[in-house]
Amino acid sequence: MTLDFYVKRDSWMHRLDPRVKLVLAVVLMVAAMLVRDFWLNLFLLVGMLLMLASAQIPANRFQWVFKLTVPVTIMIVILWPFFYHSGPCFFYVGPLPITLGGLIDGVAMAFRIISLCFACCSLLFATDQAKIVRACVKLGMPYKYGLTLAIALRYLPVFFGIITMVTEAQYARGLDIPKKNILKKLKSYMPILTAMLIAGLRNSDNMSNALETRAFGASVENRTYYSDFSMHSRDWIAIAIIAIGMAVFTYFFVILDVRLPNIFW
């Protein structure tokens, strides 16, 4: 099991400064959270998909995100019309009217969830994890926290590997995980969890020793970095485009409060 989302390519997005991509991802996430309108949501989602496609992110990553969101989005589309009512009514469920407006708003909600996921992924798919952490540090996160984050990300696959081995080791001693009874099931996971915890603590102890023997913490002020990056003109252009996009959006949809025409009813 690997948890590295990064797809190594040489696209315009991959070449952007990670800090710019971090900003872009945050802006897209905020947009996805603020926008309620059906058409704007659709526009945002399609825009993001086009952006990722132009960054040579392969189709299977898109599928993966969609699959991940399917359970939540289906739930929302089904439940939303029960709580939001507008426009023509289809039928009643008890006292609750099921309306076209509710259905459309539910679909818009689903788009928002998917957009949120893709906003995160726009960063993760096109940026090396180490670079994301470097970007955070360059933006002012203390190096110690940056390193902690990097190590945590780096060790996730290892951690899952250890889970497998610990589970196998306990199975081999006759541990049986009952399928039905949840309480018993939880209890029988204890040997696995405890062994994991002990192995994890031992690992972290070794790791901190290894870091210290390699002079971690010796000179925090003037440390240097193996891979460094700086803003190029393309990064400034990207920042400008993001800023203009935000300004236009805020002007029309927040200040002027423009409503897109309702063509549904």
Add this chain to the structure above:
Amino acid sequence: MSIDATREPVIQAIDLEHTYDNGFQALRGIDLTIYKGDYVGLIGQNGSGKTTMIKHFNGLLRPTKGKILINGADATTLTVGKIAKQVGFVFQNPDHQIFCPSVREELAFGPKNCGMSPGEMKDAVEDALESFRITEFAEHPPAILGFGLRRKVSLAAVYSCRPTVFIMDEPTVGLDHRSARELLDIIGELNGNGDTIILITHDMRVICENTKRGIVLRNGKLILDGTTREVMSNIEVLRQTQIRPPQVIELSKELSAPDVAEFPLNVDEFINEFIKTKKAM
């Protein structure tokens, strides 16, 4: 090794193949019979399929083709927990199984799972403590013992389930010479009592000085199977898999080509052989 009708087979692999989910075929048709009382050294480069093969012997992996019989029963009909009573499996890293507040409880975990009665369990735990010479640490928390002791606890914890076959993945790695020797002595005692041992190790001296039978895997295929002496005298084949027998074997090969039957496996045997040859001259 051809099938020996006079001995009792405990584990049989019949045309065993295993292909992982990602399409990689790690085992390519293995036919192998392990007999009761065998002391097998399993040899092969990293990635040759040793771990994949032995995980079939305790049911952690299921064959994608072929069959595994454990004491005559098809392994696919048994759960890992059931097999644990017959085949004990010691993993490479002792820290992957230690979780109890005391050594005694650690050793009781397996027997509990196997459904032993309290009386049986007590006997089994005491026997394990004694056999692995860790009685004095019975009340210690195993997680903070030294590595050599944790290793012993992990073996004893498998032993306490009372299996008759022991599979050990690199049990001597990370141990100093004395602890390794002590552990191998204990394993030798188990074998002396009639238990079957399958030992994975990269240490050819451990193989030569302890095991009775050698099995060599390469790229998921069995390329050598015979007495340790036969296997070790096959220097050319071993070389192909990047294995170098101990120097004493290479030396005797250089000096002459003695019959396999009198091929020396260790320094003592070499000296005896050498003196005999010299007297004859």
